[in-house]
Amino acid sequence: MxxxxxxxxxxxxxxxxxxxxxxxxxxxxxxxxxxxxxxxxxxxxxxxxxxxxxxxxxxxxxxxxxxxxxxxxxxxxxxxxxxxxxxMDSGTKTGMQIHYDNPKQVGADRIVNAVAAYEKYGGPLIVVDFGTATTFCAISDTGEYLGGTISPGIKISSDALFQKAAKLPRIDLVKPGRVICHNTVSSMQSGIIYGYVGLVEYVIDKMKKELSDGSQTITVVATGGLSTLIASETDAIDVIDKTITLDGxxxxxxxxxxxxxxxxxxxxxxxxxxxxxxxx
Structure with missing residues (x-):
């Protein structure tokens, strides 16, 4: 095994x-x-x-x-x-050409995800990994790694509010069900979760415009522990694949x-x- x-x-x-x-x-x-x-x-x-x-x-x-x-x-x-x-290091064969100023700077997990996603779903595609940081990776229709975007993860954003704002408590990442909230905890949950949905949708939309002229269908694959939470609030994500890194x-x-x-x-x-x- x-x-x-x-x-x-x-x-x-x-x-x-x-x-x-x-x-x-x-x-x-x-x-x-x-x-x-x-x-x-x-x-x-x-x-x-x-x-x-x-x-x-x-x-x-x-x-x-x-x-x-x-x-x-x-x-x-x-x-x-x-x-x-x-x-996994710079000498490992991946079968994927990496278009990055310095390919060694690309996180190993991002390359592993890209290899697995292209193998399983074809291209062009976008892989969104909801981890400590949230990464967005673009892969061409011919299986080339084109680059991407890195943003603070949901938990990092939540912890930053708790640590930097004296009166704000630590919260659970649970959807409050509405955006106009009537208490501090729900207001924070709304801002973090629904605000993050907006971030995800905007970045995906911009990446799709840079990836294609509109004639191709671009698949968006999400992975990571909090992928289900965000995907349940948006139509921008097509597939949730929790094992994609292991498969890669x-x-x-x-x-x-x-x-x-x-x-x-x-x-x-x-x-x-x-x-x-x-x-x-």
Whole structure:
């Protein structure tokens, strides 16, 4: 089986593929303070819940936008699975031409999403990822990554109000059902959620005009934890695909797996309890 890791600023999403099917997935909080041994324990507990054993994992691929955590997590993978994981970097084959002033600056998650979206839905298309930041990515009809837009995520916007305005409370991101509200909490919920819907619709509309002369149908795909919340308030989003990043990692792994034999990827790192040596 193939284990994939999508390491984001707020969450780490793991997926287990058996052949071409995503059989299991987990979401845990990103914690840069955790050690590699703590991640070993956490990942092993997730596997044990479904009666999965570390030796059932044949290979691993990691996409990370948190540089300070990447090495820690890769070390945990070597300890638990005894595998050197395949990491998304500038040398990874994606099959997608990137039109960016500096292609290395494009977040790995954005490229992974774009590859999966084009493979699954064709082009031209726009991928909107509602994460810590909300990213809008444009892909041409021939599968080229054309660039995009980055805006503060919904939770960042909500937290900013709470942190910077002394009298405003922290709120849950729940639709109040109306825009003209009669209390502070509902007013904040209305402004953040419905205001964000307006942001999404405007950016998508502008991107569509830059992508096409109107003769082509442009598919808009949304992903990320809060995609359902926003998509329920707008017709600008055509598809919600919560597993697109995991699917993209599987697709990219297939493009890069040549030469990754069991012998070439095996690490000498063992489980911590097997390495434990007591000093007299």
């Amino acid at each position: 193939l284990l994939v890791f999508d390491v984001g600023n707020s969450n780490i999403v793991l997926g287990m593929f058996r052949e071409d099917k995503l059989s299991y997935s987990w979401r845990v909080s990103t914690d840069q303070a955790k050690s590699s041994d703590e991640y070993v324990i956490l990942i092993n507990q997730l596997l044990q819940y479904y009666d999965l054993k570390p030796e059932s994992v044949e290979d691993v691929i990691v996409s990370s936008v948190v540089p300070d955590l990447t090495y820690t997590l890769e070390l945990a993978i070597r300890k638990l699975f005894r595998i050197y994981p395949l990491s 990692l599987k697709i990219i792994y297939e493009k890069n797996k040549e030469g990754r034999t069991p012998e070439s990827i095996r690490s000498e790192e063992m489980l911590p309890e097997k390495n434990l040596q007591l000093e007299a």
